[in-house]
Amino acid sequence: MIKKKLNKISGFTLIEILIAIVITSLMMAAMFTSYTLVNSTYRQVTDRAKISQAGRDLVGTMLREIRMAGFKYVNDDIAASDKHNPIRIYKGKGFGSSGSCDKIEIVYGSVKYNKAAALADRYEYERYKITYECKASSKLDDSDLAGTSKIDGFAIYKSKEKWDTKLTPPDWQKVSTDDALYKDELVLDYVQDLVFIPYDEKGKPIVSSGTYTPSDEKAYDVRTVDIGLVIRSTKPFFKNDKAGTIARKILSIATTASSSSRNIQQADRYLRDTITVTANARNVGLN
Numbered sequence: 001m002i003k004k005k006l007n008k009i010s011g012f013t014l015i016e017i018l019i020a021i022v023i024t025s026l027m028m029a030a031m032f033t034s035y036t037l038v039n040s041t042y043r044q045v046t047d048r049a050k051i052s053q054a055g056r057d058l059v060g061t062m063l064r065e066i067r068m069a070g071f072k073y074v075n076d077d078i079a080a081s082d083k084h085n086p087i088r089i090y091k092g093k094g095f096g097s098s099g100s101c102d103k104i105e106i107v108y109g110s111v112k113y114n115k116a117a118a119l120a121d122r123y124e125y126e127r128y129k130i131t132y133e134c135k136a137s138s139k140l141d142d143s144d145l146a147g148t149s150k151i152d153g154f155a156i157y158k159s160k161e162k163w164d165t166k167l168t169p170p171d172w173q174k175v176s177t178d179d180a181l182y183k184d185e186l187v188l189d190y191v192q193d194l195v196f197i198p199y200d201e202k203g204k205p206i207v208s209s210g211t212y213t214p215s216d217e218k219a220y221d222v223r224t225v226d227i228g229l230v231i232r233s234t235k236p237f238f239k240n241d242k243a244g245t246i247a248r249k250i251l252s253i254a255t256t257a258s259s260s261s262r263n264i265q266q267a268d269r270y271l272r273d274t275i276t277v278t279a280n281a282r283n284v285g286l287n
Contacts, residue, residue, distance in 0.1 A: 078125055
């Protein structure tokens with residue numbers, strides 16, 4: 001009787017258990033590999049989107065401000081000055097340890113309305129200057145084990161100043177309690193280069209003293225400005241670097257047939273994204 005019951009008990013042999021363990025292990029390994037691949041791809045897509053979005057937000061702001069360059073109201077009574085040139089561009093040397101980005105100054109007019117004042121004094125005309133310039137980035141390089149080296153790149157700072165007619169002679173206000181004004185406000189880091197190239201109404205680059213920048217005589221010739229921004233990922237993006245092979249190259253809009261000094265060619269693992277747009281300085285020609 002006991003023997004019959006034992007014969008009816010079903011189970012797995014040792015070999016079957018071992019086969020099941022092997023199959024389960026293979027399935028788990030495949031699932032882990034798939035998860036790692038998907039997670040890596042998701043991180044890359046997210047990193048690319050982040051640097052692209054950060055750059056496009058800044059360039060979008062620059063577009064709007066360059067469109068405002070040279071704007072002023074019909075009855076604007078502020079005395080003209082060479083310091084009111086709608087667009088000034090100071091050329092840099094580009095990417096590198098001793099390099100620098102381009103700097104731009106944008107000047108436009110505004111008005112403050114005081115309803116309580118006498119009719120003749122209700123409108124107070126103002127002049128503002130927006131400045132974008134690069135300084136060496138203070139971010140530490142993750143690849144430096146000592147944690148003391150800084151990345152090879154720049155940070156973009158923005159300033160907003162107001163023309164002060166009470167100064168003798170009138171000049172841009174350097175210190176103010178006005179919350180609308182600020183100096184060297186960080187707007188973007190991990191920048192590799194920032195280029196501005198002005199064009200006249202015929203579509204030709206405006207060159208002064210051998211560089212792409214409007215002089216005082218050509219201050220009101222600017223019709224469009226090409227903006228070229230190169231920004232880098234904060235962390236390594238590619239699996240392998242290009243050491244010993246052809247490095248990844250970023251072409252600059254400042255590159256000409258005789259000069260390629262603004263191109264960026266690096267063999268590291270970082271992703272570099274280029275954003276290039278053209279801003280229409282629609283108010284400059286009206287002056």
